[in-house]
Amino acid sequence: MDAIRVEDLTKQFQDVTAVDHISFSVEEGELFGLLGPNGAGKTTTINMLSTLLKPTSGRAEVGGFDVARRRDDVRKSIGVVFQEPALDGKLTGRENLDFHGMMYGIKSEERRRRIDDVLTLVDLTDKAAVLVEKYSGGMKRRLEIARGLIQHPKVLFLDEPTLGLDAQTRRHIWDYVRKLNREKKVTIILTTHYMEEADYLCGRIAIMDHGKFVALDTPSRLKDVLGGDVVSLEIAGEEGAAAALEAALKALDWIKKFQRHDGVLSLTMEKGERRIPELINFAQDHGVTVDCVHLRKPSLEDVFLHFTGRTIREQEANVGERARGRMMGHGRR
């Protein structure tokens, strides 16, 4: 069964179309990524799916319930971790979780058990009695993820779960997210503008730009669109040797593209790492010595560039500042 089904979903703000007729579905148990620059419409999509915004047109179902008509049923089946912190700093970690559990109508004993569970999951048990305003940015994030799980949601939305966090904390959160998805079988929808995050975590990725999906597939197949890995061979000796090798290599049908420049031969192929020994042997058989080999795997960054004609960083030069402002405003490290 599909955990999420979206048809022609659109959100219009005055003269801006934030989300423009997107359609997709997410299977139960999937870890699905929405990748794109700020302003692409990821958060607006999440807000509509989590009932905070009403769609202008189109339909969306979460857990089998229409997000516009059966809002309370949707709310009962989801957990949301928002992009901006949504904690009460004047309450302790446990009190924040307790508030949440009570709002979801979970009875006292069961609530305590579940809160202990999720606190353990995110390693915050010994900080549970501390006021949240004293938490670091990473701890707040972990607490929010824990909170999203108390009601045992069928679908968990994570909106930029690692924005503004340091590399180590980001790793930790990735591990939690994976663990949740695999062990607790929670369907997870995650938005991010970090390529490596989407690549590392998601089973499928939708690339979003200007409110539309420009691509939707598994990370590896998205990268395959670019034709595969690039293996560069640095050839010893004069230019002639490289040219001769290139001519000989044309006989191999798994090499898709050839490029020769200053004695460096760049070859495009799938599964480059498996082909390197073969290439070196081939060169030796033809009396050519390879000095140096370089393998470059295409990244989602390349994929984004391929589909939109821009790099994701060009698209959002101000993200760093936003993230910093957010940390100063809400987090203490």
Next chain:
Amino acid sequence: MISGYAVYVLWLREMKRFMRAKSRIIGSLMQPLFFLAFLGLGFNKMAIPGVAPGVNYMSFLVPGILGMTLLFSSSMQGLSVLWDREFGFLKEIMVAPVGRVSIVLGRIAGGTTTTLFQGVLVLLLSLLMGFHLTHPAGLLAAFFFMVLISFTFIGFGLIFASLMKDMQGFGIIINFIIFPLFFLSGALYPLKNLPWIIRALSYADPLTYGIDGLRGVLIGVNSLPIIADFLILAGFALVMLFLGAWFFEKSESV
């Protein structure tokens, strides 16, 4: 539709926040205390035209300052939705599977409790400062007026908080709406002394009826019949609560 449990949870959160903000409680008591001490003592010996003979200014002032405390505290409580929006917590409340009406009721319950707590403290402090009640039963009647004043201005704050997207307009509301409401209410002087055009505005101010009623039940001095004060104020309270809830429900939470 209405979940008593959710109302209780929201109320509980407000209580915890309030009890932890010791400086906020003290701060909120200092302002009325200063008004009472300096205005009350300063003008006490003076004959203010319009104040009934035999009533000293201090006695006249106490219900007014009580009304002021309630006005400020309850509008802040209504406007506190803005803080929740600013700090993101509103989203946490809004994605919960709880009817919007319960959320509004929870806010009103929490806001009323903290406001009344401050009002009662101000009343106790003024008794310590030598304020004389005409009759002890007046305290009970005063309590009803205090509840109605709280309801009215929490609803009022909710309306504005729902209409505003951020904190930008906050200062404007305080300076251009809350302060005029306070001065127009006759908290500091008898309304008789005002030019008729301003007095007309005073009668559109719900706090006028609250303070006149409080004066009636606490010191036996009122310009309208107490029951009229009570009914008009109750009307305002109902309308404001309804509008506050309506606007809050209409507003989008992100």
